[in-house]
Amino acid sequence: MADLLVETGRLVWHELSLRAQVDIEPSAENTPLTTASAPGPQRAPFMACPSLWADEEPKAGTAPTPPKPATQWRLARPDLFSVRRTSNPAYLQPMVHEVKVSRADLFSDLRNKAKRASYQWLCSECYYVFPAGMAEPKELPEDLGVWVLHSDAEGGRLEMLRPARHAPCTLPFEVWMALAQATPVRTQCADELQQDLAAVEAEA
Numbered sequence: 001m002a003d004l005l006v007e008t009g010r011l012v013w014h015e016l017s018l019r020a021q022v023d024i025e026p027s028a029e030n031t032p033l034t035t036a037s038a039p040g041p042q043r044a045p046f047m048a049c050p051s052l053w054a055d056e057e058p059k060a061g062t063a064p065t066p067p068k069p070a071t072q073w074r075l076a077r078p079d080l081f082s083v084r085r086t087s088n089p090a091y092l093q094p095m096v097h098e099v100k101v102s103r104a105d106l107f108s109d110l111r112n113k114a115k116r117a118s119y120q121w122l123c124s125e126c127y128y129v130f131p132a133g134m135a136e137p138k139e140l141p142e143d144l145g146v147w148v149l150h151s152d153a154e155g156g157r158l159e160m161l162r163p164a165r166h167a168p169c170t171l172p173f174e175v176w177m178a179l180a181q182a183t184p185v186r187t188q189c190a191d192e193l194q195q196d197l198a199a200v201e202a203e204a
Contacts, residue, residue, distance in 0.1 A: 001097055001099060005095075009084060011085055012081070012184055013081045013185065014079065014185050015078075015079060018075070018077070019174050019175075020117075020122050078096040078097070079097060079099045080185075083171075094169055095123050096120075097127045097129055116144075126144055131151065133148075143167075145163050
């Protein structure tokens with residue numbers, strides 16, 4: 001998969017540790033008890049106190065601003081993280097490719113919502129790659145792309161069964177620092193491309 005990404009003009013990193021910000025799902029411990037589950041005398045409902053300053057009072061006819069969901073930082077380690085070779089940040093199109101070799105591993109990963117959310121926070125498109133016949137695209141969430149590997153006498157052939165849903169993504173400073181300190185994957189295709197560029201510069 002890394003070779004194919006490099007051939008399409010992308011910089012690729014393998015198992016790069018990146019920090020991602022994900023929403024915290026409310027747990028049962030933080031869920032308030034209902035009347036039925038809290039026997040005993042009931043307290044009077046809490047009444048909001050009026051603001052001490054008039055300018056903090058909500059204006060008539062305006063809806064209150066909903067609270068932002070709580071978030072936390074999570075360490076993500078995608079199998080392959082890649083960006084386009086470009087000097088324009090708008091064209092980077094960061095991607096994550098997760099490679100799975102067993103059905104149990106694939107669906108264990110999909111059940112981990114926080115892990116999947118961290119991958120999608122880091123990229124515009126998230127893909128899962130696995131052997132052909134191991135799972136059907138309809139078994140995966142619709143926003144995830146699917147690549148399959150067909151085994152044959154030549155060693156294998158990759159096929160995209162479904163493109164991932166594209167979402168705008170601006171890489172934060174922390175990710176850029178991690179990329180700057182890591183070495184991209186070196187492939188034969190990348191080495192040949194570098195040699196071709198060097199030859200062109202020598203002729204110029």
